[in-house]
Amino acid sequence: MVQWNSVLTLFFSLLVEAMPFLLLGVLFSSVLLMFVDERRLIAAVPKNALLAALLGSSIGFLFPVCECGNVPVARRLLVQGASPAMAIGYLLAAPTVNPIVFWATWTAFRDQPELVFLRVGFSLLIAVIVGCVFSTQADLRPLLQPAVARAMPAIRGQTPTQNRADNPGADLLQSGTFMLGKAGAPLRLDGGGMQAAALVSNPMLAKPLPEKLRLMLDNMMQELRELGGILILGAAIASVLQVAIPREAVLSLGQGQITSILAMMVLAWVVSICSTVDSFFALSFASTFTSGSLLAFLVFGPMIDLKNIALLLSVFKGRAIAYIFILAAQLTFVLTLLVNLYVS
C-alpha cells in the first residue's frame, strides 16, 4: 500500500513538474506553425555542408520544438529546398538545442551543470557529424518517402544544370538534392520557384490573424493531448521502474560504465518521452546511474525513439532511418563513455 502510494506520488510529481514545460513547448511549436516562414531562413543558409549542418542544428533556438514537432518542420525544410546537412542537423539537434529544453534540463540538473552543457554540446556535435555524412549523398531522394521526394523538385529526368538553365526560378526546389557538391552554385528563393513551393509550404501563413490564432489554439490542443498522453505513459514507466525494480539490481546495472549507458539508451528509445520533459524522467535515475548514462539518455532519446520512428517514416525510407539511428547511437555511446571514463 505504501509502495503504491510512492509510485503514484512519483508519477504525479513527474507530471506536475513536466506539464508546464510541455505546455511551453506546444505553445512555441504552434506559434512557429502559424507565424514563421521557413523559406526566408533557408535563403540564408551557407552552402558549405559543415556550416549548413551547424546552422541547421542551431535553429532550434529559433524554432523550439520537441522531437514530435520537429519532424513536420524538417519535412517542410527539405521540401522547400534546404540542404540535407541542414535538414538532418535540424532534425537531430533542434529537440535538444533550444531554450526551453535548456531551461528544463537546467531546472532538473542545476546541481550538475556540466550535464546541461554536455547535453547541448554532444547533441550539436552528433547532429553536425550525421548532417555532414548525409550531405555526401548528392541526391537525397532515394532515401525519402516517394511522396516527399515527389514534392521536392519537378526535375525528374533532367540534370540539375539543365533545369536551372531552363527555369532559373526553380533553384529553390533543387538545392536539397545536388547543390552542396557544386561550389559556387547559388541558392535562389525568389521568383517562380515560390509558386511550386506553395504546394508544400506552410498553408497557415496566408490566413488572416484571428483565423491564425484560432488555428494556433487548435494545434496546441492537438499537440497537448498527443504529447500529454505519451508523457503520462513515460511517467508511469519511470515511476513503476523506480519503485518496483530492486535497488541492488538497478545499482549494479547503473554503476557499470558500459551497461549503464546501454541501459539508458534502450530506455530512452523505448520510453519516447518528449525532450522538453525528459530531464525530469532522467532525474529519477540520477542517484543510481552514471552521469555518462544520464547524458546518453538525454542526447539519444530526442534524436530517435520508438515514437518518432513513426513520424520519421513520414519523411524517410527505412534505410535512411536505420543510417541515422546507427550513426546517432554509436556517436552517443562513444561520447558518453568518454564522459564516464574521463570526466565523472
Next chain:
Amino acid sequence: MPSPRSTSALRLLWLDVLAILAWGVLLLRFWLTGRINVLLHPDYVWLAIAAGIALVGLGGVKLMDVVQLTRSRQPLPQVLHINFFPPGWGSALMLAVAIFGLQFTPRAFASQVALERGVTDTLTMTRSQPQSFRANVRTEDKSLVDWVRTLNVYPEPDAYTGQAAKIEGFAIHTAKLPDNYLTLARFVITCCAADTYPVGLPIKLATSRTVYPQDQWFRVEGTMITETVGGMRQLVVQSKSLTKISEPKNPYDS
C-alpha cells in the same frame, strides 16, 4: 440531425476540452491544498500554478468553441495531424489520470522509501552535489541536512563532539542499529519527488526506540558524540529530549 460521423468527432472535441480543463484544475488543486509541496521543489511551484491557469484558460476558450459547435450545424473543422494514438486515446488517458489525481492525496515519502533508497550521513558520488553551504556559528541552528553537509566536507566525527544539536526529522528504525538507537531522517529535494534522497543521523536514546514510532516526526535536542554503531565509527546525537512535532508543510529539505 448531425451525421454519426460528426457526432463522434464532436465527442472527441468534448473529450479534448475536458481533458485540458481537468489538468488545469488538478494543478491548481494541488497548489490550493498545499500538496504540491510533496511533489515539487518550492522554487518550481509557480511553474505548475502558471501552467494550471494557462490550461484552464485554454480549456475555457475551447469550451466556448465546442459549445458553439455543438449548437450550430456547421461542419466541424478538419485539421490534419500525425497521430501516435488512435483518435481520442490521448485525451481519454489525460482525462482519466486527471480525474484520478483529483481524488488522490500524494503523501510525502517516509521510512520505507528511505530504507529502500538507503539512508546515510554521506552524499555518495552519484548524488547530485549541492553547491550551497550554510555555516552557522550556533550549532543548534543547524538543520539535519546542514549537519550531513558539514560531515561531507569534514567527515571526522571527533571534530563535532560536545556540540549542541537541535534537529528535526522523521524516525526510522534501521535493523543495523541496536534497540536504543533510531535514525532521524529527512528527504532532500532538488527538483521534484523523483529525485528526493534521504539523509539521516543516528540518535542515541535513553530507552527502547519502540516508544518512538517509525515515520513520526520529532524535534531532537542533544549533544554530538562519536560512537561505533552498526560496525561504523560515526557521529551520533546523544538525545536529551525528543518532542513529537507534526509533519512540516514542506516535508522535504532542499
